[in-house]
Amino acid sequence: MTVELVSVERRLWSGDARFVLARTTVGEVGVLPGHQPMLAQLEEAGVIRIDGTDGSSHTIAVHGGFLSVSAERVSILAEFAEMANEIDTARARRALDGADDSEEGRAAKARAEVRLRAADAG
Structure with missing residues (x-):
């Protein structure tokens, strides 16, 4: 399946993937090719994982969307x-503290925590 992740500022990832894991306001969603169509609001601060068809795995800290x-x-x-x-973990820890x-x-604490979770998982 084709996946594109964009923020207000830029496109972060685009390509073919075999799996996407995202946290929405109603829970975690795993998406495989052929998934039922849906539209969901992302959790205010969450981590998304995209597994590419080339065997790569990408972890992204996402805030809203x-x-x-x-x-x-x-x-x-x-x-x-x-x-x-790309996450500056020292900066995220300072924001958390x-x-x-x-x-x-x-809200700043939640953003810092998700940035640190993504950096640890990535």
């Missing part, structure tokens, strides 16, 4: 996304 699935195509439209190998208990602080 949508997942669109048809029988042979998956489109992931994210508000913000980072490939695991500096997050307060305000609504904005809780």
Whole structure:
């Protein structure tokens, strides 16, 4: 199946994949070729894994957006996304340590945690 992951800023990944794993607001979704069509909202801060047909595996930290699935195509439209190998883990740890208990602080903490999870998995 053809998969494309784009954020507001850029296209992060595009190609053929054999599996996509994403966390939506209603739970985790695994997508294989021939999956039933669906549209889902991505979790505010989550990790996506794309397994390419070439045997590669890509882990991406995603913040908000949508997942669109048809029988042979998956489109992931994210508000913000980072490939695991691009994540500055020291910066993410500082953000995690500096997050307060305000609504904005809780959101910053969630973003930092997902960035660290993606970096560890990638």
